[in-house]
Amino acid sequence: MQNFEYYNRTKIIFGKGTEALTGQETALYATRILLHHSGGSVVRTGYLDKVKKSLSAAGVSWVELDGVKPNPRLSLVHKGVEICKREKLGFILAVGGGSVIDSAKAIAMGALYDGDVWDFFEHKKTVAAALPVATVLTIPAAGSESSVSAVITNEAGPWKRGLNEECIRPVFSILNPEVTFTLPPFQTACGVADMLAHIMERYFTREPHVELTDELCEAAMRVIIRNARRVITGAGEQDYDARAELMWAGSIAHNNFLSTGRIGDWGSHQIEHEMSAVFDIAHGAGLAIVFPAWITYNINEDTPRLARFAAKVWGVDGAFYDYQQAALEGVFRMKNFFTSIGLPVSFKDAGLDGAKIPLMAEQAVKFGPVGNYRKLHAPDIEAIYRLALT
């Protein structure tokens, strides 16, 4: 087991009707804020109005910035930075999913920096400080609501880049599973793939003695899979408890609790980032395409761990006589699961062509080889994309 620090100061407020607490929590920090959202379903469903009502009741006023899209854009971040500086706002509330939250985090860093916030994502500058950020989460997926991560797409490339900074961890996050009742099934499914991927990235480690986190990861993955089935392929869209399991699991998947004592992989995320940068495919859908191919490509890399994953998470007989066959059976079941909840598991499924694969593989290693379970260079990544073609 590796030495580690674990520290997560985000206050999670979870449950029915909790958006009504937004105002009183925000008022502890500021009375005038940037209110950041997509302008889409959060407006149509009336959820944003509930949040605004709570803010008003607590004496908090806001400047509104909407327009966040999936794979959030640097141009909108620049706009938010400009507003915060001009209006001297000291707090950012993100109402939405991971894209809105990541956009808010980037604005929070840019607001206290004289240069272009993209410098941080290019590792040209280190972050000194950020405005406090809080969230009202509407899509369980990215785990951004209590993480130190932000991922932004610079349209100039397009380049999709992420960074991790303690100062952008949300000070509080409000999670009401009821708001997820109206998510389109495809979006729920993408969220499920994303949270599973966050755990798999941690699970696939070369650290030999991390039994507690191994078991916790496996437990969380089983629960996500079962409850995704209840919600998406069952008649469970309005199933509060199943929605609640997914929403809380999505946070736990990415709050670093499941990565203590181990070094995760994170190669698949890098490989997927290039897919969504080039094709603008939903992150979760890209992950459902990449992960089975990643395991298949790495089938000889600590095969017992891949077989254990198949046994503990996908129910493959743990006494399977052949680790490799067990691991591949696990990949088969994972693909079946993703397909059953409406996700693509290949370029073909998603209607993507492979012409740009060499370019994407080159881009993925722009800052060096990716992954820790096995260091992947451009030819490895190209092979993984090709395994995922059909």
Added chain:
Amino acid sequence: MQNFEYYNRTKIIFGKGTEALTGQETALYATRILLHHSGGSVVRTGYLDKVKKSLSAAGVSWVELDGVKPNPRLSLVHKGVEICKREKLGFILAVGGGSVIDSAKAIAMGALYDGDVWDFFEHKKTVAAALPVATVLTIPAAGSESSVSAVITNEAGPWKRGLNEECIRPVFSILNPEVTFTLPPFQTACGVADMLAHIMERYFTREPHVELTDELCEAAMRVIIRNARRVITGAGEQDYDARAELMWAGSIAHNNFLSTGRIGDWGSHQIEHEMSAVFDIAHGAGLAIVFPAWITYNINEDTPRLARFAAKVWGVDGAFYDYQQAALEGVFRMKNFFTSIGLPVSFKDAGLDGAKIPLMAEQAVKFGPVGNYRKLHAPDIEAIYRLALT
């Protein structure tokens, strides 16, 4: 699933040699502190000297108060409060196990209160503030290193009482599993029983849809049981990885992560507290006696959950045709496990007589019936003690 708030701001610093970081972490808060410990093995092993060296190197000076005993006493707390007030100390560092930490927490509350700190434990007054507390943990057991709990024994009764206050949650805790190599096997075993009990208290809930926390609890309990066997009944006293699993599991067991969305029981803790108040038995040993009897007494209370516990944690065949038989087989295996690691599972094993059972049962319900899985009154508690007699 119940609505919940989850917030745990303790910074955990975990791993080999981490006591060397005590000074720099403490210096962020204060340069003159109360250094609180038992005066026992922490001195003999030289571990306290390592902590002191780190404090000195960071320019931190201290007033020392040793003498903490298991079931920490109110009289020593009073002494600590007096020192903090007289010397105007603003920070308390506990170097030790749960008893030292709980004593430090009580001092921290008393230092900022004009009356007797026992008022808080008697629920006569509410806590307004406390000095910051930090810990260098030496015994994985109580989970006090990142919890809001403190349990103190007032010798006048004797009465053993606990309370939960956010303001006494440690600001940081340093956990080096190496320090546990020299723990006597009985103390390691008591710690194991304590951490298992913390999870069982959370696990036995009437909340029907808490699948994620159920699975996380089961995972953690399995890991504790396996690694306790490695350390205590194997040749694993110096097995760093097994010691590390136990030490981190002990924190997770009580940091409230495993209780989100559910209401735990906590009856067994109350029942045990009277045992250690009357007999001064180690808390963990008392829990090993109480818990099997508690399950046996409650065998008709949501029997499927008791059977699931037997299946998922103790390996009883999950397809067992009779829930009650499965649950009782689980109790049998739990007792065998406790016995195998050197713990008593009855009054007789521990050399305790049952004469004071009616008195203990009355004391346990001083503030009303205990437990949530099933509300227990004095006759119930008396019956549980009697089930544990032999």
